Every structure is written in C-alpha cells, then in structure tokens.
Amino acid sequence: MRVLVKGAGVAGLTVAFELATRGAAVTVAETRHSLGGNASWFAGGMLAPWCERESAEQPVFDLGRNAADWWDAVTPGQVTRTGTLVVAAPRDVGELERFASRTSGHRRVDENTIALLEPDLAGRFRSGLLFPDEAHLDPRRAITALHDKLAAMGVELRFEADAPTVSGFDRQIDCTGMAAVDDRLRGVRGEMLILHTPDVSLSRPVRLLHPRFPLYVVPRTDHRFMIGATMIESQSTGPVTARSMMELLGAAYALHPAFGEAGIIETGAGVRPAFPDNLPRVEAHGSTVVINGLYRHGFLLAPAMARQAAELVFNQDGTKELAHETDRQRRSD
Amino acid sequence: MFELFGTSLPSRLLLGTAQYPSPAILADAVKASGTSVVTVALRREMAGGRAGEKFWSLIRSLGTRILPNTAGCHSVKEAVTTAKMAREVFGTSWIKLEVIGNHDTLQPDVFGLVEAARILCEDGFSVFPYTTDDLVVAERLLEAGCQVLMPWCAPIGSALGPVNMTALRSMRGHFPGVPLIVDAGLGRPSHAATVMELGFDAVLLNTAIAKAADPVSMARAFGKAVDAGREAFCSGMLEPRDVAVPSTPTIGRAVFS
Numbered sequence: 001m002r003v004l005v006k007g008a009g010v011a012g013l014t015v016a017f018e019l020a021t022r023g024a025a026v027t028v029a030e031t032r033h034s035l036g037g038n039a040s041w042f043a044g045g046m047l048a049p050w051c052e053r054e055s056a057e058q059p060v061f062d063l064g065r066n067a068a069d070w071w072d073a074v075t076p077g078q079v080t081r082t083g084t085l086v087v088a089a090p091r092d093v094g095e096l097e098r099f100a101s102r103t104s105g106h107r108r109v110d111e112n113t114i115a116l117l118e119p120d121l122a123g124r125f126r127s128g129l130l131f132p133d134e135a136h137l138d139p140r141r142a143i144t145a146l147h148d149k150l151a152a153m154g155v156e157l158r159f160e161a162d163a164p165t166v167s168g169f170d171r172q173i174d175c176t177g178m179a180a181v182d183d184r185l186r187g188v189r190g191e192m193l194i195l196h197t198p199d200v201s202l203s204r205p206v207r208l209l210h211p212r213f214p215l216y217v218v219p220r221t222d223h224r225f226m227i228g229a230t231m232i233e234s235q236s237t238g239p240v241t242a243r244s245m246m247e248l249l250g251a252a253y254a255l256h257p258a259f260g261e262a263g264i265i266e267t268g269a270g271v272r273p274a275f276p277d278n279l280p281r282v283e284a285h286g287s288t289v290v291i292n293g294l295y296r297h298g299f300l301l302a303p304a305m306a307r308q309a310a311e312l313v314f315n316q317d318g319t320k321e322l323a324h325e326t327d328r329q330r331r332s333d
Numbered sequence: 334m335f336e337l338f339g340t341s342l343p344s345r346l347l348l349g350t351a352q353y354p355s356p357a358i359l360a361d362a363v364k365a366s367g368t369s370v371v372t373v374a375l376r377r378e379m380a381g382g383r384a385g386e387k388f389w390s391l392i393r394s395l396g397t398r399i400l401p402n403t404a405g406c407h408s409v410k411e412a413v414t415t416a417k418m419a420r421e422v423f424g425t426s427w428i429k430l431e432v433i434g435n436h437d438t439l440q441p442d443v444f445g446l447v448e449a450a451r452i453l454c455e456d457g458f459s460v461f462p463y464t465t466d467d468l469v470v471a472e473r474l475l476e477a478g479c480q481v482l483m484p485w486c487a488p489i490g491s492a493l494g495p496v497n498m499t500a501l502r503s504m505r506g507h508f509p510g511v512p513l514i515v516d517a518g519l520g521r522p523s524h525a526a527t528v529m530e531l532g533f534d535a536v537l538l539n540t541a542i543a544k545a546a547d548p549v550s551m552a553r554a555f556g557k558a559v560d561a562g563r564e565a566f567c568s569g570m571l572e573p574r575d576v577a578v579p580s581t582p583t584i585g586r587a588v589f590s
Contacts (some may be wrong), residue, residue: 056354100547102546186356186391187386187387212490235383235386275357276391277356278354278355278356281354
C-alpha cells in the first residue's frame with residue numbers, strides 16, 4: 001500500500017512510522033523547506049499526562065499514558081524519565097492544593113526533598129508535588145531522530161512539496177494542523193522563550209503555579225531552558241509580544257533569580273490546532289485519514305493518534321468510534 | 334425577568350468565558366447555568382488584528398447576549414480603544430468597563446474608571462463599570478452616565494465571597510433604583526445566594542465555574558443559587574431573633590410560659 005502523509009510535524013512523522021512498520025510504502029510531504037517552524041518545533045516536549053489532567057479531560061490522559069514508552073522505543077535516548085516537579089510560592093500554596101486535587105500520580109514533597117531533587121531550588125519553595133512517572137524530551141532532537149529513523153526505514157521525505165500530487169497513492173493522511181481546511185479548528189497561540197544560563201541546573205521539568213501566570217521550565221542540554229507557554233485564543237503567528245515576554249520572564253525570575261541574568265537565545269510563537277472540545281481526532285473521509293486537534297499535547301498524543309490512524313488505514317474500518325467520542329457523549333447525557 | 338438597557342433577561346447570572354478547559358465545556362456550562370449574558374475579553378486575543386475571530390465566533394454561537402469587556406486594561410486610553418474595538422467586533426454598545434489599578438489585587442483604578450466611563454457614555458456606549466463598593470465612586474459613575482453598577486465583593490478570582498457585607502448592604506440601600514450586579518470575588522454558590530438575598534439584581538462570575546473540577550455542574554449549581562437568593566429576597570426573609578420560637582403553636586397546651 002502506498003500512503004502519502006501530508007505534514008512533517010509530530011503527527012505526520014509518528015503516523016509515517018506506524019504505517020511504515022506495518023509495511024506501507026510511505027511518502028511524507030511537507031510544504032516547509034525543513035523540519036522546523038511548525039507548532040511541534042515550539043513545543044515543550046513534556047510527556048506529562050498526570051499533570052495535564054489538571055485542565056485536560058480524561059481522554060488526554062488515556063491516550064497519552066504510554067507516550068513516553070513509544071518515544072523511548074522509537075527514538076532511544078531521547079526520553080528523560082525524571083518526573084515533573086510542581087511548586088508554588090508560599091503565597092500561592094492554595095494553587096498547589098487545587099492542582100493536587102485535580103490530578104493523581106503525585107506525592108507531596110517538602111523543602112528538603114525539593115532540595116534533594118533540584119539542588120538549585122533549595123530553600124526557595126516550602127512544598128511541592130512530584131509526579132515521578134512523567135517524562136520529557138527535546139522536541140527538536142526527537143523530531144530529528146524520528147526523521148532520520150524514517151529515512152533509514154526507506155520512507156521518502158519531500159520538503160518544499162507545495163502541491164504534492166495525490167495520484168499514485170492508495171491513501172492519504174492529512175497531518176497539516178492549522179493548515180487543514182476544517183471549520184471546527186481554531187488556533188490557540190503559544191509563545192515560548194529559550195534561555196541560557198550556566199547558573200541554573202534542573203533535572204526535570206518544573207511547573208510554577210501562579211493564579212495568573214503559570215509557567216513551566218523544561219531543561220534542555222547545555223544549560224538551555226525552554227520557558228513556556230502562553231495560551232491565547234488567537235491564530236496569530238506574529239512575534240512574541242512584550243507583555244507575554246514580561247510575564248514569562250517574570251515567572252522564570254520568580255522560580256530562580258539567576259534566570260534574570262540568563263541570555264534569551266530564542267523567542268518563538270506557534271499556533272496549536274484545537275477542536276472546540278480541545279480533544280484530538282482521527283477521522284476517515286473517503287481515502288483520506290485526518291489527524292488533527294492535538295492542541296497543547298502534540299508529543300503526548302501523537303503516538304496514540306498515529307496508531308489509531310494506521311489501524312484505520314489497514315482495517316479499512318471507517319466507522320470505528322474513537323474512545324473520546326463515546327466519553328464525551330456520556331458526559332453530556 | 335430582569336431588565337438592562339431595555340433588554341429583558343431571563344437569568345440573573347452573567348458568566349465570564351475565560352479559563353474554561355475547552356470551548357465545548359464552556360458551551361455546556363452556559364447552557365447548564367441558564368445565563369442570558371456572557372462576557373468576553375478582547376485584549377489578549379487582539380494579537381494580530383482579528384486573529385481571535387475563531388474564538389469570538391464560538392462565543393457568538395452560544396446564543397446569549399454578549400457583554401464585551403476591557404479586562405486587563407490599565408489605562409483610560411487602552412480601555413476606550415478596546416471598547417471601541419469590541420463595539421465593532423460584536424456589534425453591541427454594551428461594554429463591561431475595567432480599568433485595573435493594581436497588578437496584584439486587580440483592584441479597579443476608580444479615577445480612570447470614572448473618566449473612561451464618561452468618555453464612553455458620551456460616545457453612546459451602555460457602560461457596565463467594574464467598581465469597588467465605594468459609594469462616592471458609585472455616585473460619580475452615575476453622574477458620568479452609567480445606568481448600571483458592578484461592585485466587586487472581593488478581588489477578581491479570589492473566591493473569597495462577600496468580604497464586606499456592610500458595604501454591600503449600604504450600597505444597595507443608597508441606590509435602590511440602580512441595577513447592581515456583584516462582579517468578581519464569588520467563590521461558591523452560597524456566596525451568590527448571599528448577595529442576591531441582599532437584593533442585588535444579578536451576579537457576574539467566571540473563575541469559580543471555569544476552574545471548578547466539573548464546570549458544567551458548578552454552572553448549574555450557581556444558576557440555582559442565584560434563583561434561590563433572588564426568590565428569597567422577594568419573599569421577605571425573617572430577621573434573626575434572640576429567642577427560640579417554636580414552629581408549632583403553643584396556644585392550647587396545658588402550660589403556657
């Protein structure tokens with residue numbers, strides 16, 4: 001079977017892998033000239049289904065539960081399994097209680113334990129939550145590793161493929177995110193920064209709760225830190241606004257004053273594709289299967305969505321009902 | 334029924350639309366609450382002109398009246414500009430006017446508020462000013478042309494509930510004919526019922542529902558509480574007494590003491 005995958009973001013590359021391992025001859029077509037620039041490129045890369053459950057519905061947890069295993073198996077060495085640390089300033093300790101009551105899979109940590117986990121945060125926070133089973137990766141390295149793996153498997157990757165001809169393919173998978181034509185889709189803008197400071201070392205993603213400016217910091221290699229991310233109901237891909245940058249930097253500074261001396265080595269903005277329920281969808285329309293609406297959970301949800309899409313392609317089962325659809329119906333009944 | 338600027342509204346609960354887990358849950362919550370007015374912020378969504386159009390059309394599709402707001406504006410100029418933009422985007426002259434004076438408490442800058450209210454009222458807006466419970470400020474807002482007042486009962490998003498009952502009572506007493514909507518600070522349905530029992534005309538809230546574990550059920554609970562509080566106010570409540578009064582008549586009993 002010859003399958004064309006449109007889009008080389010995290011959804012496109014994961015489904016290309018799932019299809020190729022099932023024996024399909026896969027071509028990935030991307031309109032950009034390289035892997036960068038899409039929403040996946042600006043992602044945090046947290047594989048944190050327990051934490052995400054604070055604001056996301058149950059299907060996000062169910063679909064994302066095994067994401068870290070998938071990434072570990074497919075891109076060995078990319079996944080760091082050191083958990084997530086959630087902290088709040090003493091004044092905002094109510095936020096911590098709220099977060100704890102909305103999530104599971106965590107344990108309380110006190111000042112001493114925080115100091116053991118993250119020595120650089122010693123003395124800065126009295127209490128926190130550790131989600132020991134969570135993981136993270138560097139999206140750009142993981143995407144690149146996945147790309148290389150696909151190339152080695154014989155998947156053809158075409159860049160600057162403006163209007164790839166559909167002839168010659170048995171099926172198409174549309175993974176074009178915000179570029180897809182779908183009235184239900186909306187964009188939720190996210191802005192991020194990458195800071196560099198040799199004065200801070202973190203072993204795991206840290207979320208700083210705040211009633212107005214919640215923040216996460218994901219450590220990358222070489223003392224670089226991804227600081228994210230705003231959530232704005234906007235499709236704009238324009239540069240980071242001064243206000244967002246102030247909020248992100250203010251929160252980073254509150255987490256550790258050394259971030260005040262950090263170099264800002266990159267700013268970026270991506271637009272997350274989302275359906276009205278903020279849940280992802282795999283849908284079959286004729287010979288095309290669409291994966292979209294991964295919202296703020298691209299790396300977390302892509303493996304499960306890719307598997308569903310690959311099964312749709314191979315089972316020709318266009319009426320398959322997806323887990324979250326039934327769940328939603330139940331809730332609204 | 335309750336009337337604002339000549340519009341009859343079946344519900345006395347007004348809902349904010351921010352911070353919901355998803356637009357779908359927001360839509361379900363709006364339905365469950367029975368609200369007839371939702372507020373929507375323009376400021377943050379403005380990045381890139383009309384880039385927020387998609388979210389706004391979701392708000393329009395809720396089928397309620399829309400009360401745009403100037404949340405996050407810290408100056409008169411910002412608030413006025415945002416109000417004008419909102420009139421264009423939503424085709425309504427209604428505006429919930431916020432001019433924030435303190436970053437931490439999100440307390441209104443009442444001086445800027447009065448000035449912005451005057452400018453907008455002169456321009457034909459129906460202004461819903463987010464204010465404190467200060468009576469003098471309230472008078473100035475009415476002089477500026479406001480016909481509705483929206484006092485806080487505690488800081489925005491604090492969930493503290495009415496922290497100064499005396500001030501709220503005195504506000505109701507001073508402005509018997511002005512629609513008063515408690516805006517901001519409500520945390521639980523009992524808070525909403527409490528201020529409705531004081532005779533406030535309506536309540537506006539967002540965080541208490543949007544950030545609840547189950548926003549849809551919480552919206553329904555608030556809807557009931559608002560109705561209960563209003564009905565109680567209209568029914569004439571008993572004043573507290575120091576002595577016990579049995580609910581069964583004592584006349585005719587062997588001993589009467």
